Amino acid sequence: MTTQAYELAVDVRGLRRRYGDVTAVDGIDLGIRAGEVFGLLGPNGAGKSTTVEILQGNRGRDAGEVSVLGSDPAAATRAWRSRVGIVWQDESAPAELTVRETVRHFARYYPRPRDPEEVIALVGLQAKADSRTKALSGGQRRRLDVALGVIGGPELLLLDEPTTGFDPAARRQFWDLIRLLAAEGTTILLTTHYLEEAEALADRLAVVARGRVVAAGEPGELRKRFGTGATVEWTEPDGAVRTERTDTPTRTVAELTRRFDGEIPDLRISRPTLEDVYLRLTGQEDVR
Structure with a gap:
């Protein structure tokens, strides 16, 4: 690894993993800075979970170099594992214990x-502290999973789809928890299908498709680089709704202002969202 590895919590170069004839990870490069929240996005089967499992030291690789907190997870020691927190997709808490x-x-x-x-207080389970796990709701069990991921005071926290099953209020409370942990200096790797969540939490993102990183950067930077202009929408005098996609929305609005001699009926200007960019990068623009 290069000397840059010592400045990164996670440094991945040329990571590859195959399952028989299927290539799950096809040359992924990642660099996650110490103390940042990093989002890993991609459709099912893109290679996200395999990548996270390799970073955890729970799955081998076929090729590539991997450094996590300065060590190769494939040769992880017990001391190294104590520095890494994990929140699995599946629940891990014993059902009969409180x-x-x-x-x-x-x-x-x-x-x-x-x-x-x-x-327990950090994840909002004080009122359920003496309840058995099997008596908790799905969202409460997920909070308990998060508690088990952070109980060791990890330097790196790996979150694989952590808010699946959360209602909107519980998801927002979880966001506050992630921001608190990040403020304390914890490096966080988050995989999620919720684009709003990724944009709200992540300092930087990587979009994975077909086992490769197809784009990486700050959320705003990705929107700027891969967005396709703005959409201007208005209503004509006959009631017809018109839309125009343009790279110069201000010019379009100025032309409409002159044509309508002032107020433009039902004017709306929208720019590409992170979801728009994500769908474009992963080849799913026409899925909606």
């Missing part, structure tokens, strides 16, 4: 865990 028992139990696996009561 929330408090579960968090305290998992805390014993780490040399310097966070205080269990603090973590």
